[in-house]
Amino acid sequence: MSNDPTLSRRGLLMKLGILFNGIVATAIAVPIVRFLFSSITRGRANSYLAWVPVGSVSKFPEGETRLATFRNPNVMPTDGKTVDTACWVRRVAGDQFQVFAVNCAHLGCPVRWFPQSGLFMCPCHGGAYYRDGSRASGPPERGLFEYPNKVQNGLVTIQAGELPTPGAPSAVLLGKKPPCA
Amino acid sequence: MRLISQIGEWFDRRLQLAAPIREVAEHPVPRNTASWWYIFGSGALTVFALQIVTGILLAMIYVPSGGEAWSSLQSLNHDVTLGWFVRALHGWGSNFMVAIVLIHMVQVFLFGAYKFPRELTWIIGVFLLLMTLGMAFSGQVLRFDQDAYWGLGIGASIASRVPIIGPAAVKLMLGGPIIAGATLSRFFALHVFVIPGLLIGFVCLHLLMVLKLGINEWPMPGRLVKKTTYETEYHELTKKDGAPFVPYAVWKDMFFAAFILLAVAACAVYFGPFGPTGRPDPTIIQTSPKPDYFFLWLYALLSLLPPSMETPALLIGPVVAIMVLVLLPFLSGEGEKSWRRRPIAVLTILLLAISLGTLTHLSGYTPWSPHMNAWSGDPVPGRFIRGTTALQRRGALVFQGKQCRNCHSLGEAGGQRGPALDSVATRLTQDQLIRQVIQGGGNMPAYAKNLSPAETTALVAFLETLHPRSQAPARDASRDAAIAETPETRGPAQP
Numbered sequence: 218m219s220n221d222p223t224l225s226r227r228g229l230l231m232k233l234g235i236l237f238n239g240i241v242a243t244a245i246a247v248p249i250v251r252f253l254f255s256s257i258t259r260g261r262a263n264s265y266l267a268w269v270p271v272g273s274v275s276k277f278p279e280g281e282t283r284l285a286t287f288r289n290p291n292v293m294p295t296d297g298k299t300v301d302t303a304c305w306v307r308r309v310a311g312d313q314f315q316v317f318a319v320n321c322a323h324l325g326c327p328v329r330w331f332p333q334s335g336l337f338m339c340p341c342h343g344g345a346y347y348r349d350g351s352r353a354s355g356p357p358e359r360g361l362f363e364y365p366n367k368v369q370n371g372l373v374t375i376q377a378g379e380l381p382t383p384g385a386p387s388a389v390l391l392g393k394k395p396p397c398a
Numbered sequence: 399m400r401l402i403s404q405i406g407e408w409f410d411r412r413l414q415l416a417a418p419i420r421e422v423a424e425h426p427v428p429r430n431t432a433s434w435w436y437i438f439g440s441g442a443l444t445v446f447a448l449q450i451v452t453g454i455l456l457a458m459i460y461v462p463s464g465g466e467a468w469s470s471l472q473s474l475n476h477d478v479t480l481g482w483f484v485r486a487l488h489g490w491g492s493n494f495m496v497a498i499v500l501i502h503m504v505q506v507f508l509f510g511a512y513k514f515p516r517e518l519t520w521i522i523g524v525f526l527l528l529m530t531l532g533m534a535f536s537g538q539v540l541r542f543d544q545d546a547y548w549g550l551g552i553g554a555s556i557a558s559r560v561p562i563i564g565p566a567a568v569k570l571m572l573g574g575p576i577i578a579g580a581t582l583s584r585f586f587a588l589h590v591f592v593i594p595g596l597l598i599g600f601v602c603l604h605l606l607m608v609l610k611l612g613i614n615e616w617p618m619p620g621r622l623v624k625k626t627t628y629e630t631e632y633h634e635l636t637k638k639d640g641a642p643f644v645p646y647a648v649w650k651d652m653f654f655a656a657f658i659l660l661a662v663a664a665c666a667v668y669f670g671p672f673g674p675t676g677r678p679d680p681t682i683i684q685t686s687p688k689p690d691y692f693f694l695w696l697y698a699l700l701s702l703l704p705p706s707m708e709t710p711a712l713l714i715g716p717v718v719a720i721m722v723l724v725l726l727p728f729l730s731g732e733g734e735k736s737w738r739r740r741p742i743a744v745l746t747i748l749l750l751a752i753s754l755g756t757l758t759h760l761s762g763y764t765p766w767s768p769h770m771n772a773w774s775g776d777p778v779p780g781r782f783i784r785g786t787t788a789l790q791r792r793g794a795l796v797f798q799g800k801q802c803r804n805c806h807s808l809g810e811a812g813g814q815r816g817p818a819l820d821s822v823a824t825r826l827t828q829d830q831l832i833r834q835v836i837q838g839g840g841n842m843p844a845y846a847k848n849l850s851p852a853e854t855t856a857l858v859a860f861l862e863t864l865h866p867r868s869q870a871p872a873r874d875a876s877r878d879a880a881i882a883e884t885p886e887t888r889g890p891a892q893p
Contacts, residue, residue, distance in 0.1 A: 340686040
């Protein structure tokens with residue numbers, strides 16, 4: 218195009234105008250795109266992977282499974298009650314615990330524990346799990362999501378800042394950043 | 399009067415809109431399209447306008463904050479004068495809009511209106527349907543209650559299954575690692591700005607094309623669409639047998655618009671607003687979340703698909719469905735328009751309607767879900783206990799106490815997840831019953847770890863009594879023979 222002898226002054230100015238706008242648009246687009254995708258890349262230093270307490274060890278009788286609640290370590294002012302989450306705590310023996318997300322491994326509905334039959338049952342699509350969280354029947358393709366736990370100063374603590382989903386059940390479990398960050 | 403016309407002229411001199419508006423109003427349409435079959439497009443537009451107006455009104459009170467959305471809906475329902483009515487109008491308007499858009503689409507499909515030269519009108523219509531469904535889903539999220547909260551969890555679980563980008567898509571959708579205030583805010587932006595903006599733009603394009611290309615003529619069996627001749631034929635038709643849209647056809651649209659608004663208002667007054675159900679508090683897990691009406695079929699489908707097929711169906715199904723809809727005008731852009739000569743088209747619509755209807759109907763009583771309270775709420779009916787031995791009664795207790803009832807019904811009461819057990823003894827022998835209880839199988843969990851041998855014996859003894867009086871329980875003939883041959887090993891007595 219630059220060899221075109223008919224290129225007029227106006228034509229050149231218009232092309233320069235387009236170029237100028239393109240540069241400015243790109244410069245503005247970069248921070249906008251970063252803003253838009255900040256929930257994926259956010260450098261909150263994985264604050265939501267902090268260990269949070271679900272209750273003292275003595276609250277959980279050995280061999281039983283109890284409902285406990287915890288507060289997400291990553292709270293925003295407009296979150297309301299949504300940062301308080303439930304989980305099922307199973308004290309296997311002594312300091313050995315299993316902490317399950319309430320979210321069914323099928324589509325995330327809250328499962329309920331039935332001590333009489335030793336099953337977790339999901340009200341949505343009928344998924345069922347054994348007491349150790351392994352799949353018993355129904356549509357789930359795997360067992361319940363388990364939060365990493367440890368006992369600190371007589372408190373059961375878990376790493377649970379992220380909603381567990383079938384596609385990302387282990388981002389927290391492995392103590393790694395999500396695979397796509 | 400003269401003053402009014404003078405003011406009108408003053409404006410038109412500057413706006414110059416009167417002539418194009420008159421042209422649009424009086425453009426000729428084929429006479430037989432002034433039919434009650436051609437009213438659904440304008441009906442959808444009417445409800446959309448209602449949604450915009452009621453949506454703006456609701457936004458004056460509603461607070462899109464995770465902490466306050468639910469209470470702002472409560473005050474709309476109970477404190478603000480007629481707040482409940484505006485909410486109900488918006489909620490019912492949403493249901494009506496999805497329904498009318500679907501009916502419009504079926505009509506357009508059966509009348510062959512997607513064929514040349516209206517392919518793009520159809521494709522934009524497909525996008526309009528997707529956006530309408532997007533509005534329906536995001537609207538349910540804004541009703542930030544328990545159903546909305548767990549519905550988002552279901553959305554996240556589905557999105558997370560997309561290979562590679564799934565986990566990132568979930569965080570993008572939720573605006574963070576969990577469902578929280580940021581999630582509601584971004585769905586508010588989608589529901590109030592992004593999707594309506596796109597909808598308005600695409601509706602304008604859709605309408606523009608209807609005007610430019612002309613309304614689809616009434617399809618006559620045997621009158622085939624050919625790309626080379628169609629446009630000339632259509633022009634001749636409107637010239638020979640045309641009538642101005644206003645007033646020849648428009649009165650039916652106006653009647654239907656008024657009727658639809660009246661129907662929405664009647665539903666709003668009679669049934670009231672939708673929810674909100676319980677507070678969006680994830681520590682309350684005693685909840686059975688259900689989607690809104692138009693996603694119930696999906697809820698049913700997700701329970702009934704075999705687990706291994708689910709992820710492929712969820713991820714590939716929508717893509718294929720949208721591809722088919724978009725490609726339809728290219729695959730059959732010419733030829734027969736009349737549904738009388740398109741049996742496959744009619745059968746496809748019937749099949750889809752029956753499938754969606756059946757799935758929606760099933761989701762009304764969710765046979766796949768355990769009845770969480772059946773074990774404590776529905777006792778074993780007395781007639782199953784009458785005349786039983788102590789062991790069998792003990793078995794009935796085990797049956798009740800171990801929550802078998804949550805999945806198995808007896809005497810019409812109880813869960814339907816598993817088969818009804820009223821006559822299980824006619825289907826399974828004693829050995830088979832023991833095996834099924836201990837090892838599970840099919841869709842049943844194994845109970846070996848939850849039943850002592852004594853409990854299993856009692857339970858099976860009870861199950862063996864479950865057969866109609868006129869029908870003997872199933873027996874293993876070879877076992878009888880084996881027992882007969884070795885008299886020293888006596889099996890348990892058969893009733």
